[in-house]
Amino acid sequence: MSDRPQAFDTLQIHGGAAPDPATGARQVPIYQSTAFVFQDADHAARLFNLQEVGYIYSRLTNPTVAALAERITHLEGGAGGICCSSGHAAQIMAFFPLMMPGCNIVASTRLYGGTYTQLTQTIKRFGWSAKLVDFDDLDAVKAAIDDDTRAIFCESIANPGGYITDLDAIAKIADDAGIPLIVDNTSASPYLCKPIDHGATLVVHSTTKYLTGNGTVTGGAVIDSGKFDWSANDKFPSLSQPEPAYHGLTFHEVLGPMAFTFHSIAVGLRDLGMTMNPQGAHYTLMGIETLSLRMQKHVENAVKVAKWLEADDRIESVTYAGLESSPYFDRVARICPNGAGALFTFAIKGGYDNCVKLINSVELFSHVANLGDARSLIIHSASTTHRQLTDEQRQAAGALPNVVRVSIGIEDADDIIADLDQALTKALA
Ligand SMILES: *Cc1c(COP(=O)(O)O)cnc(C)c1O
Numbered sequence: 001m002s003d004r005p006q007a008f009d010t011l012q013i014h015g016g017a018a019p020d021p022a023t024g025a026r027q028v029p030i031y032q033s034t035a036f037v038f039q040d041a042d043h044a045a046r047l048f049n050l051q052e053v054g055y056i057y058s059r060l061t062n063p064t065v066a067a068l069a070e071r072i073t074h075l076e077g078g079a080g081g082i083c084c085s086s087g088h089a090a091q092i093m094a095f096f097p098l099m100m101p102g103c104n105i106v107a108s109t110r111l112y113g114g115t116y117t118q119l120t121q122t123i124k125r126f127g128w129s130a131k132l133v134d135f136d137d138l139d140a141v142k143a144a145i146d147d148d149t150r151a152i153f154c155e156s157i158a159n160p161g162g163y164i165t166d167l168d169a170i171a172k173i174a175d176d177a178g179i180p181l182i183v184d185n186t187s188a189s190p191y192l193c194k195p196i197d198h199g200a201t202l203v204v205h206s207t208t209k210y211l212t213g214n215g216t217v218t219g220g221a222v223i224d225s226g227k228f229d230w231s232a233n234d235k236f237p238s239l240s241q242p243e244p245a246y247h248g249l250t251f252h253e254v255l256g257p258m259a260f261t262f263h264s265i266a267v268g269l270r271d272l273g274m275t276m277n278p279q280g281a282h283y284t285l286m287g288i289e290t291l292s293l294r295m296q297k298h299v300e301n302a303v304k305v306a307k308w309l310e311a312d313d314r315i316e317s318v319t320y321a322g323l324e325s326s327p328y329f330d331r332v333a334r335i336c337p338n339g340a341g342a343l344f345t346f347a348i349k350g351g352y353d354n355c356v357k358l359i360n361s362v363e364l365f366s367h368v369a370n371l372g373d374a375r376s377l378i379i380h381s382a383s384t385t386h387r388q389l390t391d392e393q394r395q396a397a398g399a400l401p402n403v404v405r406v407s408i409g410i411e412d413a414d415d416i417i418a419d420l421d422q423a424l425t426k427a428l429a
Contacts, residue, residue: 008075008191012291016070030282031063050249050262060269064278068285072211072221075190075291076203079226080261082269083219083281087186087206088118089274090220091153094182094204096272097238097263098150101127105151106144108135108165109396110158113385115184116393119153134396135165138173145177150235152179156195157187157336159371160381160405161398162319162344164328164335171199178233186210187343187371191295192336201228202260209372212287213294217280222264226257239263245271294374294410299339301416302408308417309346314424319398320344342408343371345381351402354427355380358404361423364415365406376409376416 006014017028036055038044046052055061065083073081084090095105107119109132119130133140135154145152152174154165167183174181180201185193189210195203205211207219230239230252239259242248245267251259269275299322306320321328322340332340348354358378359367365378369385379385386399394400408416 006074009292011071011074013289015074016067017285028064028067028282028285030278032278033062034058050255050266058278059273059275060265062278062281064285065276065281068207068276068281068288069221071285071288072190072205072207073223075288076185076223077190077194077196077225078203078223079257081221081223082261082264083207083221083276084269084274085220085276085280086218086274087112087184087204087208087220088114090204090206090222091115091118091184093220093264093268093272093274094202094222095123095128095151096268097260098180098236099126099128100150100237103128103148103150104146105130105153106141106149107132107152108154108158109133109393110135110161110163110165110398111155112159112184112186113381113387113389113399115155116386117388132396135170138169141170141173142177145173145179149177149179151182152177153182153184155184155187156193157321157341157343158398159187159343160345160385162321162326162328162340163398164321164331164340166331167193167195167198167200167335174201175199178235180228187341188336189291189295189372191292192299192338192341196223196225196227198335201225207284208370210295210298211291212284213291213372213374214283214287215370215373215375216287217283219276219280219284220274224257224260226260228260230259238267243267295338297410298342298408301410301413302340302342302344304413305406305408305416305420306344306346309420312424314349314428316347316349316402318344318346319403343405345398345403345405347400347403348424348427350428352382355402355404356383357427358423361426362419363422364411364419365423371405371407373407374410376411376419377407379405381405 047054069081069083131144133144171181182202183195183200186206203223205221230236239252251263255262310318365376381399382401
């Protein structure tokens with residue numbers, strides 16, 4: 001093979017996969033097996049000591065799941081990665097090697113609704129906490145970091161408002177503080193945004209969304225850049241010091257850029273068990289083969305629909321960052337050079353009641369909590385995904401009562417527009 005680095009369109013099909021050595025099967029087989037036979041006692045010991053890479057038990061690793069993890073790692077430009085059972089599992093798996101009771105995460109106020117709750121409520125049970133600040137206010141981000149901060153967390157394209165984070169600026173702050181930047185790249189996908197190129201240490205995904213692309217399975221991934229020096233300070237003892245949960249192995253010293261990935265497998269997946277199953281990995285491997293084609297069409301349609309909405313006098317505002325009227329339009333070319341995604345909100349005249357009527361009147365759009373499906377999806381965030389939040393939190397997150405969130409699919413753009421047109425007519429009648 002030539003030394004030429006393969007391009008995205010090639011890696012999304014070939015990354016992590018080779019013809020099956022046993023059968024020649026061209027597609028990645030679904031290795032529906034819980035356990036893998038050791039050659040002998042010595043082989044088993046080498047695998048358990050991480051002296052040799054291989055398969056032991058599918059809670060830790062499985063060949064189908066590993067092919068997917070490797071493929072996403074290629075697409076994100078990382079050193080290593082793992083898959084897990086959902087996007088929320090991926091977030092916990094990303095925090096787990098970094099955090100101890102008493103530690104905190106500095107996170108953006110603009111987050112997926114479930115992430116908001118995970119960070120502000122659920123992680124308290126582990127003795128962790130999160131400080132949510134406006135990531136456009138760089139001084140506020142800096143000021144929020146204290147001696148117990150172990151990570152900065154944000155979304156590249158933030159749900160639900162189509163907000164784009166200035167990843168370079170945030171990565172610089174993380175760097176200066178000696179802590180990793182974790183970026184949830186779900187709404188962008190690696191085709192639109194490569195957080196590692198902008199200085200992110202870890203990238204998390206809900207593979208449930210664009211990576212699978214057809215709304216079939218839940219899954220998650222954590223990709224490590226391999227560039228963070230876990231031993232530069234004493235903040236990350238699980239990686240830089242002997243790990244008591246893995247017979248005193250010093251992961252960073254022994255595994256270098258693969259320290260985080262191996263810790264996530266050998267301790268995280270082993271003990272937390274948030275494992276992706278091979279059948280789920282299969283669906284995502286199928287979906288990911290067409291990622292770039294789908295994302296191009298998602299973006300093309302989103303631009304058309306957003307422009308149509310913006311010009312319609314029944315609409316008060318549209319948040320799509322791909323519109324010149326967006327305050328984030330300038331960031332698109334730098335952070336998301338292939339487009340601003342297909343997720344945005346719009347406000348309609350008549351407020352909450354008319355939003356509910358609109359949702360009840362759509363025909364082509366599906367009223368669901370999902371996003372990143374081939375189908376166009378719609379939801380009223382304030383009464384659903386962001387329901388648990390206070391009014392102030394909803395305001396900060398961009399989930400106001402008079403806005404609906406759309407995830408524009410890859411159907412014909414004129415059909416999508418026609419459906420919104422008829423539903424708006426009914427809503428405002
Ligand atoms: C859906 C989503 C999640 C959670 O992922 P699940 O697979 O549903 O657990 C996290 N972040 C973002 C941006 C999402 O869209």
